[in-house]
Amino acid sequence: MQRQDNIISFGDSATRKRQISLDAKGRKIVDACRKHVVRTLPQLMSGLFEKLDDAMYELADKSGNDSVQTTYFDAMRELRKERARIDRVFSREVLQKFDRFWETGEAPVNQRTFAELSRDSEMSLLGEDELEDSLAITNMISKSENRYSRELYALGQRFVQLTGDTDEVSEQHNPLAPGVICNAFQEAMRNVEVDLPVKLVIYKLFDKQVMHYIGGLYDELNLVLGKAGIIPKLTPQVRRNPVSPAVSRARREAQADGRAGEDADERSDLQTEVFETLQQLLNLRRGVAPAAGSAVPGRMPIGAGGVPISVPLVETVELLSALSTLQQSNTVMVPLNNEGEGNLRTRLASDLRMLEEGRTHRALGEADNDTIDVISMLFEFILDDHSLPDAMKALLSRLQIPMLKVAIIDKAFFSKKVHPARRLLNNLAQAAIGWNDDGDRSPGGLFGTVESMVKRVLTDFDDDPSIFTVLNDEFNEWWEREQRGADVAEQRTNQVTRGKEQLRAAKAAVTDELNKRLQFQKQLPDAVISLLRDGWKDVLLLNYLRQGPESEEWKESLEIVDKLLWSVAPKKEYAERQELLRNIPELLRNLRERLNAISFDQHKMARLFKELQNCHIACLRGKSLSAGVDTVTDLHISFPDSQLINQSSLLVDDLEPETVAVAIHDKFTEQAESLEIGAWLALFDGEEKKRVKLSWKSDVTDVFVFVNRKGVKALELTVDGLAMHLRDGSAEVLDVTNAPIMDRALGAMLDALKHTGTAAG
Incomplete structure (x- = not known):
């Protein structure tokens, strides 16, 4: 009988590593891809560390006790100390996987699934902190793989063609897959001495500042490979993912440095x-040389015939x-x-x-x-x-x-x-x-x-001159903090103004809809007008603000108004009285539900409903409302503050209404209308001069909101009000451009020299 060997050889079934041999063109393409990775990863990490300091400081500021505050400040110092090492280890881990892939075709990722983590946790194979750490990384990887599935698929297919492999490269074996990136950062953070809650905050910021923008790197690599002829029609040659602000800034600075590849001469x-x-x-x-014998400090003296001595x-x-x-x-x-x-x-x-x-x-x-x-x-x-x-x-x-x-x-x-x-x-x-x-x-x-x-x-x-670099970096860091605070304050200012604008628009829409329905009524029961004025206009206002004028809630609330007005109109025909009898319960229920939603006074609602009941009884009997029911003829409904003030100014407080009601359309009006967001004004109040920036302009009421340098609201004007200030010289639009002042000065000087030089010639 033939002897059976009960020893199983795992080596025979395991995937055997193979050597990949790229030709000259392939090596050149891979090298171009590697340069993109080498350039982009530090830029993404720079964006991460820019946010880490602010995040730690904000958490420390919001902490409830000194111990937690100290934890965040210690973490801030530790991250600053370890930044260079974290950067180095992170880039090294990613590039090692990338280089190994082009040698063996493999870039294994040690990624456990949620199910495996749960099993290991139940079997006590993982500590609580290690479980939390691994869960955060696994969740980040899973989210990124779903987000960039299209880009990763295209990248994998192109890598397959480059390596000459017959099998597809899975996401887990892509040398730049989210698992590789996240595991590299986890390895870089392994020896950083921070508490788990702090580390989870860091992972969250890594997700926002690196993984959120890693798609931009995938886009770049797909573009490079596509242009090199590696499956060029696999995906459209366009960028799909956002580019990190830190990466964009680094690119702008590199472009501004000019032609880096030129030789020294x-x-x-x-x-x-x-x-x-x-x-x-x-x-x-x-032009003409100075007169003979004249002495200009520092210049050659001029002799006879204008010849320098x-x-x-x-x-x-x-x-x-x-x-x-x-x-x-x-x-x-x-x-x-x-x-x-x-x-x-x-x-x-x-x-x-x-x-x-x-x-x-x-x-x-x-x-x-x-x-x-x-x-x-x-x-x-x-x-x-x-x-x-x-x-x-x-x-x-x-x-x-x-x-x-x-x-x-x-x-x-x-x-x-x-x-x-x-x-x-x-x-x-x-x-x-x-x-x-x-x-x-x-x-x-x-x-x-x-x-x-x-x-x-x-x-x-x-x-x-290196002192200028040091000082410029220090000033930019300070200025960026100032700008962040100003941006937050400006956003809050605009949100408040936009909210007021929406409230004005909502009130105008409510009064317009109600008065449009009331204009055909000669008189109405006092109970109906009280319901509309005291309660239902607020119901409509809430519907408009929350759901909008196109919503079913807004339309249904207006239909209830129509039904309410119809319900108190005299009913001469028997069929109309029968219809009213059928609709009264539903009408009262809808009124009660919506009034309760705005916390309308219950005692007042009971009294008004009782009066409304008398109106309905009179209508069901075919009687006129003038008998036994209080009626009113003033049927106009309004909000006390629904009218937009035509002129609002911090500089001109005593203008008579008549002086601002007259609209003049001239070049100053056109200048005011064409003013763009971000434009600066100089405002004059006697000898005092203030500078404000246009932060927000309304498309509904032509209101302009101006803020100061710190983003705090400084002025609110209508178009006509701004035109008036421009007209009388109390306001001036500053000619502010994004061009640096040295560039503008050099350009202006060259123009002036050319002009005067031509005249002298």
Whole structure:
């Protein structure tokens, strides 16, 4: 008899790993996909950590006791300390799975189902904390797999074709499946010392900030593979999923950095091109040379025939040292009368001993002279910008010498839009637009923060521009917190205003519908009018606000009004009286139910129903209501506050109604009507000037709501009211654009130089 071997070999039945061999084209495609992953994952994690601090702080602020508060603050510190490690482990885990897949075709995920978790919990194989942790991850994975099923299917099919496998790649074996992403984050969080409730909050934020936007990565990879010819018609070549704000911001910054792939020589040419153009235009602008013998501080003296006289030049290093001394002394400002360049040149001529006995002894080089001219003109344009408050202009003007030093050291300052010094100046100026000089100069306010940044530049900047990057990052972090608070306040303001607007519209609709039905009635029982005025109009109002004018509840409530009015009309015919008799119970029941829903006074309802009963008895007997029933002829129904005030202003409080009732349609009316959300106004009240932003405009009543920089409601005007302010000069629309102030100043300066240069030519 043949011997049977009772030993089972698991190795024979297990799936044997195979080696995947990609050709050159395949390796190039995989490499392109990997670069997308390497670039996107840190950006998504950056968005997560941006929210974690705020979340921990809010939870600590809302906590009921000191112990819980301490827990959240400790977690905040722990996450800050562990951030770099979490980022590193998370990216490493994902990329290891991705790379292993292109070697073996496998990327196994240790994902247990809900049923397995329940079984392990019942068998005490899992602790309570471990169960909660695993449940949170499993739930996140399941939700993401359902959300991105289409994208994952397309990605899997394309990976199958690349690997040359005959089997489909399941979601669990996709190297970028939600299970891989979530398990990688779980592994990165394994040694972070935070309590379970805190960790669950972190998982929830990871779901919102990473998994909610991971679909954008799937879209990108499908686009890359499709364009490379890997099943190009599998899915439409469009983005379906939202892109993380952190990813969008990183892309904008990368685009703004210009052509990153160009060599150093090309970048150098680009950086000097703008400055050389400015130099040429300055020479054209100067036109005729100064008279012979004239001495302009810092410039070459001019001899007979307009020929410059050769004198020793001041070295650039010496000039920078003199500027640093002026910067530290902080005495040279650009006054608002645009005489700053003369003061600066006079001080430099004195400190560098360029003049002796009224004659030029030394002079600045041509490039240094032109740089001083360009920076001086730039700050003149900045100081002429009407969108900036005067106090903020005075602060920003103190940055002239530091910016001059930066421009002398690095000519890329004029051409590189993302130069750290330019970015700081741009961001400070942009933040200053909505500032109102209300006397608040505290360190924590906008003015105090800008002042602090300016002082730190003046005291800390010597020749290393990295200080601008540090300060810009600090200011942006502070400004983002300010903006978040302002956005929340503005949203609340708009919600309140929108609620009032909806209430006005609802009241108008209710009164319109009721009065439309009452206008054909000569007289009605007092009980009916009391029911409509005191109770039923509120029933209708509630229906309109909750369900809307298209709802069945609204329509049925109006039908009950029609039936009520018909029920108290005289009935001459027997058939009508019989119909009334059949409908009275249902009518009373509908009235009672809806009045009870608004908590109508029960005693009053009983009295009115009793009077209504008398009216019905009279109608059933075919009698006129004038006999034995109190009737009224004033049948108009209204809400006391249903009329929209035509003019509402914080600046003009004593206007007579007649002065605002007359509507004038002119260019100011058209300007008011075309004003867009986000536009800024300057409002003048005597010597006081306030800046407000248009936050919301009604499509129903033409009401405009303006808020201040902090998102608090500052003003409410109608279109006619705003036009009146524009007409009499008490309001002015500020020319505010999203273009950075340095870009606008350079553009304006180039236009001016071209114009004057052409005239000189």
